Amino acid sequence: MKIQEITPIVLSSKEKGAATWASTMIVVKVETTDGMVGYGEAVPTLRVSQVFSALKQVSKGFMGQEVERVERNYHRWYTQDFYLSRSFESATSLSAIDIALWDLLGKELGAPLNxxxxxxxxxxxxxxxxxxxxxxxxxxxxxxxxxxxxxxxxxxxxxxxxxxxxxxxxxxxxxxxxxxxxxxxxxxxxxxxxxxxxxxxxxxxxxxxxxxxxxxxxxxxxxxxxxxxxxxxxxxxxxxxxxxxxxxxxxxxxxxxxxxxxxxxxxxxxxxxxxxxxxxxxxxxxxxxxxxxxxxxxxxxxxxxxxxxxxxxxxxxxxxxxxxxxxxxxxxxxxxxxxxxxxxxxxxxxxxxxxxxGVEVDEELLEELRADPVPLEVSDEPVWVVGGTWRGY
Structure with missing residues (x-):
């Protein structure tokens, strides 16, 4: 089973979460030559657009590779990216694709990841x-x-x-x-x-x-x-x-x-x-x-x-x-x-x-929530705190 397509998808909604970063997701959809689909997730924080772009680049190292060779696929990108150990964007992209490949492997074998x-x-x-x-x-x-x-x-x-x-x-x-x-x-x-x-x-x-x-x-x-x-x-x-x-x-x-x-x-x-x-x-x-x-x-x-x-x-x-x-x-x-x-x-x-x-992704909702990878606004309260707590009394 070979990798045919890798698609990064930014999700957002008017309904926000407990913090700025909680209101966005970056999902990675991996499709195979025989029609199977697996999902992974990357980290957004303040780097939504950067991670989205990194996923586009990292994906090129996986196209046409066999899904079942997850360890080899990881090391294939490790070989390519000279700065992997210093690049958050590359590391989270690699992680998201790896998760999706394990999802696919479990689906192929009919078994949960555990x-x-x-x-x-x-x-x-x-x-x-x-x-x-x-x-x-x-x-x-x-x-x-x-x-x-x-x-x-x-x-x-x-x-x-x-x-x-x-x-x-x-x-x-x-x-x-x-x-x-x-x-x-x-x-x-x-x-x-x-x-x-x-x-x-x-x-x-x-x-x-x-x-x-x-x-x-x-x-x-x-x-x-x-x-x-x-x-x-x-x-x-x-x-x-x-x-x-x-x-x-x-x-x-x-x-x-x-x-x-x-x-x-x-x-x-x-x-x-x-x-x-x-x-x-x-x-x-x-x-x-x-x-x-x-x-x-x-x-x-x-x-x-x-x-x-x-x-x-x-x-x-x-x-x-x-x-x-x-x-x-x-x-x-x-x-x-x-x-x-x-x-x-x-x-x-x-x-x-x-x-x-272990979960079923609602693909209709995935498309409904699809958003552009735009930079997040920056305010005095950093995005990494739970909202409304950056103050004393």
Whole structure:
């Protein structure tokens, strides 16, 4: 079965999500010579037009190749792109195509992805809520919304309590952050896991001050407490804190991941299947983390195809701790795109057994939502934050 056509499709709608980046998807449709279709997903963020263009170029390295040779196809592009290890656009394009090829392989064999990867380690995947705190600013805002989340059956929730602080934080910011975290902890109780999202934006000294203020609330982890590339900052943070560190959503390859593991900078790894190298590399990253006694909590924040493949991969690995989930806070069209194929019930998702990535894509809706790959508007509130939270009180 050979690859005949690869089509990048930008999706958008008037119905927006919890953040600017959540209101767009980049879907990759791969068609074969015998009429089969597979789907993957690439990362939008602020680079919708750039990723769309990159997909057009990366696709040329796959045309006419055999779908079943997923490992060889990955290395074919690795051979071609001299800057793959430094190019987010190339890495997410490669990842999206790789996901679509695994989807096709599963459909060809009539098996869900989990069976191709060794079978289920678990029948249901535990998930935590993200995106739930849109427009939350005061401790009361966070408290009320957190109770609603737990009322839906979630046993874990993640949030960013830092407002508009970036790189450094002062006493006022520390006080506000602590009040928000305290409000959430008191509203959900001690049996629910809370996770503190830093969005990789602080220097080491500020991150250490944050950890000392918030560790008493027993967070499951502190996510990206310092800038991703700040290796010395991570080392300093590790030597001055006792909290668990989660990071990895910005990793774009196997060997880059190895560096953070070998240096002992991470307790819970968060690779993103849509930019680390698709299923082909994502499975290797999880196994490598297992060898370092590091647990996995896949980053899973963009769209419903990414969510579907993340559930499949999360179901087969022994070292999963929990999976990120935006599903209930997606704009409705993202759920409709996969015919609501991955609902969350009591904080868990039953692993779908449909062939491929486990969901059926609504092709009519796909065409209806098709949009031009235009640059996103830039405002004072960055696109990576949950909307309406970039402020103090």
């Amino acid at each position: 069976k191709l990867l060794g079978g289920k380690f678990r029948d249901e995947v535990p998930v935590y809520a993200n995106g739930w705190y849109k427009d939350c600013v005061t401790p009361q805002d966070f408290s009320v919304r957190a109770k609603e989340v737990v009322g839906k059956g979630y046993k874990g929730l993640k949030f960013d309590p830092f407002g508009a602080y970036f790189d450094w934080i002062d006493e006022r910011g520390l006080k506000q952050a602590e009040e928000r975290v305290k409000a959430v902890r008191e509203s959900v109780g001690d049996e629910v896991e809370i996770m503190i999202e830093h969005h990789g934006r602080f220097n080491a000294n500020s991150a250490i001050s944050i950890a000392k203020r918030l560790e008493k609330y027993n967070p499951l982890f502190m996510e990206e407490p310092v800038h991703h590339e700040d290796i010395e900052g991570y080392r300093k943070y590790r030597s001055h804190t006792q909290v668990r560190v989660a990071m990895g959503e910005r990793l774009i390859g196997l060997k880059e991941t190895l560096f953070y593991l070998r240096e002992g900078l991470v307790d819970i790894l968060q690779p993103d299947i849509t930019n680390v190298g698709g299923v082909t590399v994502g499975r290797k990253v999880a196994s490598m983390a297992e060898a370092f006694d590091v647990e996995i909590a896949f980053h899973n924040a963009f769209g419903s195809i990414q969510n579907a493949v993340s559930i499949q991969l999360a179901s087969v690995i022994p070292n999963l701790v929990i999976l990120e989930n935006f599903y209930d806070w997606f704009p409705k069209w993202k759920r409709d795109l996969v015919r609501n194929g991955t609902p969350v019930e009591n904080g868990r998702v039953k692993v779908p057994d449909r062939p491929g990535i």
